Amino acid sequence: MKFAGNEADAPSVIAPRSRHNEDAAAGKSSGYRLDLDGIRGIAIFLVAVFHVWFGRVSGGVDVFLTLSGYFFVASLLKHVVKSQPAEVSWRIAIDPWPRLSRLLRRLIPAMFLLLAFIAAGIWWLMPSTRWGPLGKEILASAFYYQNYHLAFLSQDYGAANSAISPMQHLWSMSMQGQFFLLTLLTALALGGLLKWAGGRWEILTRYNVIRAIVGVTLLIVTLVSFAWANYRQGINQPFNYYDTIARVWEPMSGGLLAIWMPTLRLANWIRNLLTVFAVGMIASSGIWIEGVAEYPAMLALVPAGSTLLLIWIGSSATAPRPVPGNDLSQAGRVLAHPWIVWLGSIAYSLYLIHWPLLIFYLMWREQDDASFAEGTAILLISVLLAWLMTKFIETPLRAGRGDGFSQRYRRILTVLLIAATVFGLGSAAYWQHRQSQLIVDTTNLDARQYPGAAELLRDAPTPAVPVAPSPEAASDDWPLSHGPHFSNFGDPAIKVGAYGDVKATRTIAVVGGSHSEHWMTAVDQIGRKRGFRVTTYMKAGCALSTEAEVKIDGRTLTECTDWSRRVVDKLAVDKPDFIFTTATRPAQEGNGDLVPKGYIDFFKEFRDRGQKVIAVRDTPWTHGPQSPPDCIAAGKLPRVCGVARDRALAPENPADELKPDFPNMTFLDYSNGFCNETYCPAVVGNILVWHDFHHVTTAFMRSLVPFLDADLGKASGWW
Helix, strand or coil, X not given: CEEXXXXXXXXXXXXXXXXXXXXXXXXXXXXXXXXXXXXXXXXXXXXHHHHHHHCCCCCHHHHHHHHHHHHHHHHHHHHHHHCCCCCCCHHHHHCCHHHHHHHHHHHHHHHHHHHHHHHHHHHHHCCHHHHHHHHHHHHHHHCCCHHHHHHHHCCCHHHHCXXXXXXXXXXXXXXXXXXXXXXXXXXXXXXXXXXXXXXXXXXXXXXXXXXXXXXXXXXXXXXXXXHHHHHHHHHHHHHHHHCHXXXXXXXXXXXXXXXXXXXXXXXXXXXXXXXXXXXXXXXXXXXXXXXXXXXXXXXXXXXXXHHHHHHHHCCCCCCCCCCCCCCCCHHHHHHCCHHHHHXXXXXXXXXXXXXXXXXXXXXXXXXXXXXXXXXXXXXXXXXXXXXXXXXXXXXXXXHCCCCCCCHHHHHHHHHHHHHHHHHHHHHHXXXXXXXXXXXXXXXXXXXXXXXXXXXXXXXXXXXCCCCECCCCCHHHCXXXXXXXXXXXXXXXXXXXXXXXXXXXXCEEEEEECHHHHCCHHHXXXXXXXXXXXXXXXXXXXXXCCCCCCEEECCEEECHHHHHHHHHHHHHHHHCCCEEEEECCEECCCCCCEECCHHHHHHHHHHHHCCXXXXXXXXXXXXXXXXXXXXHHHCCCCHHXXXXXXHHHCCCCCHHHHHHHHCCCEEEECCHHHHCCCCEECCEECCEECECCCCCXXXXXXXXXXXXXXXXHHHHHCCC
């Protein structure tokens, strides 16, 4: 095997396209390797179909990243080589604007038009509770840091329980934008350094030397990124999924192939076989690989490596008789079929538009999934809109003169895009300002106007007053322990907090996940009143269980099992007077709730070592397409914004069956404070019950204080 790329044949190996084949959407073709545009067509087909019909990620984004690196790095290498002669000015050599302006013309018009469309959809379809968070995402997408915005949200337990965003998919656009900018600036800096050094050492101006320097640099970055992706997968995969450092090996590997294209003459039947194999691996990867849990680590080699194989196998470097532009195998010519190439030509716009269309449709229809017929309609409309955007928005602004569009048309289009941008970004700015003015303070609600749980538990009268807290502000209504003493995703630490009467000797330890934590509002208040200390041992998603796996946004977290084990061991050392935790959890299949086996394992351990436990039945979880605050903000009634009682709760408390075997435990149940005989409404006693799909507001917890106070006194004997 030898490597192509001596100075004589360098242009044929690394020559970049003068423009992408989106020209095909306008009825034209650039004549470049159309099989690669066919690969893009297959990739966008997989991305859209898996999103719309299956609710999964495919390997399509990884294909795009690899192809982007192949084309972009090849183009930059050519520029670095051409800028070395002395007659080429320093301005031409290191000025980023010519290439940056082309990138901006290529990316910005469609992106900003999409953001304006999304802003309009938010105004029209989204409840006001979503405006603030989605405004942040519009700004993050516009300024190309959406991937890190989502990465940090993935570490926020409160945000992890929020509804899906119409801009969720734009993380990859941000990641590519960061790659383009950093690679461009680095390449120009390297080119300038080589130009300066080449004036002293002629060898540094030679093509093969420049290519070797660039190639070794890319190889180092690629290996470091790939190692980082695999290292971080086992530590913090939710963040790792969006991290540019962990992702950059994919486009860099494409760049490496552009620089070092191996030459190996193969019979066409072998090329056909390898092409079919690579396409099959890309197409099937979304089925047998759980991309959210596995990418961009080792298994991302399947779509990315298959793309590299397709780039190589379709090149003249593998053709038995090289004829540049006309030496594809039969399978390669299938990839270059005009229909597939046309789909690849609208890939950028189709990627942008299909996801928000799906999310807005589901929001409008108030459902979680699209049927096959609905999904087909969404896909067809997305293709039509993508073609229109490519032909009438992208092409005129990217191509310059010609292409059948007048200068007047371009000027009008520019004005309209500026207006759309002002509307989109202005909406986001307004929503941010509005969110900043919202204040959550429900510490001193008048119990006569806001009886909360007392409406159901004591038949307390409920006057007509506004709901508290307001649905728009409820998302920030977390217990006081949530920030300083709550271990989030990826954090294995046991953060012990002290609340209640911190100087008291009597202690109740509140232990578990967020459904133990939301009782902290009441337990802390009772502790300060009754003179006992409240210690906390809490972590996101980690109910106290030996089988503590939890699914959050399609990801299965296993870190809780080890954390729970260490907490139980620590409780044996710390010896609180009582352990306060949850006794039940919603059934994974079917309706109602149950006591998981993993809970009972630890209950037995507490019993055997003589530790006293107060176990409360878990609060009801809602299951609608909208969270209760979103539902109320949309103008619907509390009686349809909650959950049916038999959907959330078993007819009897499942923990009652444990009483004979666990004399050390007291079992509490406040379900009747949340639900009437048939329904658990979103508002009880003028207080909003949940601040998301299943976490209880601090205001409602305060309404339970009189009832919990009496039960804790009876269980402990302290008052």
